[in-house]
Amino acid sequence: MRAILRxxxxxxxxxxxxxIGGMVGLLIIVVALAAPVLAPRDPLxxxxxxxxxxxxxxxxLGTDQVGRDTLSRVIYGARTSLFVAFSAVxxxxxxxxxxxxxxxxxxxxFDLVSQRIMEVLQSFPDLILAMAISMAIGTGLQAVxxxxxxTRIPFGGRVIRSVALSVREMPFVEAGRANGGxxxxxxxxxxxxxxxxxxxxxxxxxxxxxxxxxAALGFLGVGVPPPTPTWGNxxxxxxxxxxxxxxxxxxxxxxxxxxxxxxxxLGDGIxxxxxPRLSPGFLRLVxxxxxxxxxxxxxxxxxxxxxx
Amino acid sequence: xxxxxxxxxxFALGTFIGVSVIIFVVLRVIPGDPxxxxxxxxxxxxxxxxxxxxxxxxxxxxxPLPVQYGRWLxxxxxxxxxxxxxxxxxxxxLILHRGPLSAEIALLSFIISWLVGLPVGxxxxxxxxxxxxxxxxxxxxxxxxIPGFWLGMLVVLALLFWFGYKAPILVVHFWxxxxxxxxxxxxxxxxxxxxxxxxxxxxxxxxLLEVIGxxxxxxxxxxxLRERLVVLRHALPNALLPVVTISGVLLGFVLGGSVAxxxxxxxxxLGRALVVAVIERDIIVVQNLVLLYAVIFVAVNVLVDLSYAxxxxxxxxx
Numbered sequence: 048m049r050a051i052l053r054x055x056x057x058x059x060x061x062x063x064x065x066x067i068g069g070m071v072g073l074l075i076i077v078v079a080l081a082a083p084v085l086a087p088r089d090p091l092x093x094x095x096x097x098x099x100x101x102x103x104x105x106x107x108l109g110t111d112q113v114g115r116d117t118l119s120r121v122i123y124g125a126r127t128s129l130f131v132a133f134s135a136v137x138x139x140x141x142x143x144x145x146x147x148x149x150x151x152x153x154x155x156x157f158d159l160v161s162q163r164i165m166e167v168l169q170s171f172p173d174l175i176l177a178m179a180i181s182m183a184i185g186t187g188l189q190a191v192x193x194x195x196x197x198t199r200i201p202f203g204g205r206v207i208r209s210v211a212l213s214v215r216e217m218p219f220v221e222a223g224r225a226n227g228g229x230x231x232x233x234x235x236x237x238x239x240x241x242x243x244x245x246x247x248x249x250x251x252x253x254x255x256x257x258x259x260x261x262a263a264l265g266f267l268g269v270g271v272p273p274p275t276p277t278w279g280n281x282x283x284x285x286x287x288x289x290x291x292x293x294x295x296x297x298x299x300x301x302x303x304x305x306x307x308x309x310x311x312x313l314g315d316g317i318x319x320x321x322x323p324r325l326s327p328g329f330l331r332l333v334x335x336x337x338x339x340x341x342x343x344x345x346x347x348x349x350x351x352x353x354x355x
Numbered sequence: 356x357x358x359x360x361x362x363x364x365x366f367a368l369g370t371f372i373g374v375s376v377i378i379f380v381v382l383r384v385i386p387g388d389p390x391x392x393x394x395x396x397x398x399x400x401x402x403x404x405x406x407x408x409x410x411x412x413x414x415x416x417x418x419p420l421p422v423q424y425g426r427w428l429x430x431x432x433x434x435x436x437x438x439x440x441x442x443x444x445x446x447x448x449l450i451l452h453r454g455p456l457s458a459e460i461a462l463l464s465f466i467i468s469w470l471v472g473l474p475v476g477x478x479x480x481x482x483x484x485x486x487x488x489x490x491x492x493x494x495x496x497x498x499x500x501i502p503g504f505w506l507g508m509l510v511v512l513a514l515l516f517w518f519g520y521k522a523p524i525l526v527v528h529f530w531x532x533x534x535x536x537x538x539x540x541x542x543x544x545x546x547x548x549x550x551x552x553x554x555x556x557x558x559x560x561x562x563l564l565e566v567i568g569x570x571x572x573x574x575x576x577x578x579x580l581r582e583r584l585v586v587l588r589h590a591l592p593n594a595l596l597p598v599v600t601i602s603g604v605l606l607g608f609v610l611g612g613s614v615a616x617x618x619x620x621x622x623x624x625l626g627r628a629l630v631v632a633v634i635e636r637d638i639i640v641v642q643n644l645v646l647l648y649a650v651i652f653v654a655v656n657v658l659v660d661l662s663y664a665x666x667x668x669x670x671x672x673x
Contacts, residue, residue, distance in 0.1 A: 163373060166370060166373075167370055167374055167376075168377070170370055170649050170652055170656075171374070171377075171645070171648070171652065172608070172611030172612075172648055173607070173611050174611035174612065174614060174615065175610065175611050175629070175645055175649075176645075178614075178629070178630075178633050179378070179381055179633070179641060179645050180381055182636065182641065183381050183382055255500065259502050262502055263502065263504060266504055266615055266618065266619075267614070267615060267618055267630050268630070268634055269630070269634060282504070282505065282508065286508065291508070293512060296509065297509070300502065300505030300508065303502055304500050304502065304505065307500040307501075308497065308500035311499065311500055312496070
């Protein structure tokens with residue numbers, strides 16, 4: 048326990064900003080979990096006596112067109128938005144990473160075909176792929192999670208594959224093979240644990256992206272269906288008015304921005320600490336030295352392709 | 356160089372086939388019955404069976420899937436992109452009418468991103484950890500985190516409040532009325548451009564700082580060159596390659612992001628058309644527009660690769 052605290056202390060000293068990001072992120076998660084306790088009102092309850100009220104003492108962030116309390120909706124929105132983002136990143140990165148381990152370890156034709164599939168998946172702008180998938184499998188909470196998860200798969204696959212490629216040449220992996228372990232066993236016992244650090248980096252850096260995609264889907268009206276409050280849905284609701292009240296447009300977006308900022312900062316810090324190879328310097332090294340075919344330019348971990 | 360070009364072209368063709376297969380699988384195979392995709396589960400259940408059969412045949416959806424896929428590819432080759440299920444417009448008309456606006460936005464935002472991002476990155480790298488550098492880095496972190504569509508909403512709100520801004524209803528092309536056209540596209544282009552510029556600033560700063568530590572930069576300094584020349588003439592060209600990479604990746608972000616940003620500004624571009632089609636479950640339109648977006652993205656990445664070869668002779672002759 049003390050060792051963990053000391054590690055955390057060192058991380059905080061070296062990456063003060065990302066420690067702050069982590070703390071804010073944690074706070075937002077706590078708020079999401081404690082939503083029923085914290086929210087002053089029922090987020091779904093309309094109150095026609097108090098429609099379109101600007102922020103005042105009764106409702107701190109104002110009310111929307113049907114008199115629902117904006118603060119309560121933002122707090123409950125954190126629940127949906129974070130739940131979708133976390134599940135999607137967990138699902139997508141895990142599937143991608145396992146796939147990547149298999150590619151890197153087995154190599155050969157399986158790897159070749161898998162790489163092409165991932166390249167093709169990456170040829171779609173993230174938001175557009177997510178829209179098409181969620182349209183195909185129906186717009187609901189699960190559909191949105193699966194849709195976002197699928198857009199995350201190739202990132203996990205390609206990064207973890209490169210890790211597995213180098214790990215498989217290590218002596219202890221060879222020893223595992225020499226002991227007669229099956230490919231599955233060697234991958235699970237010897238290769239997989241080496242991929243945990245990059246996996247964590249990937250997962251944190253993609254959280255922010257997933258939150259933005261979820262919000263954008265909600266904003267476009269193809270995400271988690273209303274009346275469930277999500278930040279994206281709230282923004283979509285706000286622009287149905289001819290002159291949108293500023294508090295309806297401002298606060299949900301602020302929530303998105305603060306959350307994304309917090310997770311991005313945390314992700315940057317974790318990346319710098321755990322995996323120096325994935326820094327921009329690494330990217331430059333690989334592209335600049337012309338060692339790899341340009342078509343195989345490494346994929347940056349943070350996917351700007353999804354920001355909307 | 357020619358061999359390189361040929362290889363790249365072949366590669367892109369393979370990606371195109373893959374992309375079209377994925378779209379076809381996602382939109383036609385996964386929902387099972389394409390009419391379910393169009394009408395939703397309830398709507399489909401309410402229909403009479405003979406209506407279903409007739410509409411399926413009408414849309415060419417009753418043929419076996421491989422045949423449908425083959426027909427689709429042939430149609431694309433012939434430039435027939437099908438038409439909307441709910442309106443009379445053909446997809447080709449839609450693209451010709453709405454596409455230019457979106458293309459303008461993408462291009463303009465690309466220009467803005469380099470105009471803003473590169474100088475900021477260079478200034479940052481000149482004096483790392485100085486006040487301007489810290490400010491630039493804070494701003495770029497912020498602009499990376501702000502969702503473009505929200506920034507767009509705020510801009511629209513502000514314009515509405517102070518200048519009585521009205522969302523454009525009609526498409527105005529550049530060749531019809533340049534001034535009015537620019538008014539439509541400048542907002543979305545700025546919002547998207549600033550976010551991309553933030554990435555470019557960050558990338559160019561870190562790459563420049565890395566190159567500045569290298570031997571040839573020290574040599575340039577040692578022979579007495581002015582610092583400005585050292586950075587601009589010697590360090591910058593060697594730091595540019597990863598920035599070009601990121602700029603190519605960013606275009607994917609612009610393509611996806613523009614869909615939401617167009618919605619925020621109420622610009623009647625291609626992104627809006629795609630959103631409407633997705634909401635109406637107009638699969639023929641969705642299928643072809645998604646393909647178009649993917650093809651543009653692939654084409655941009657080919658261009659990025661070619662620009663590598665142009666920027667770095669080692670790749671050209673390697």
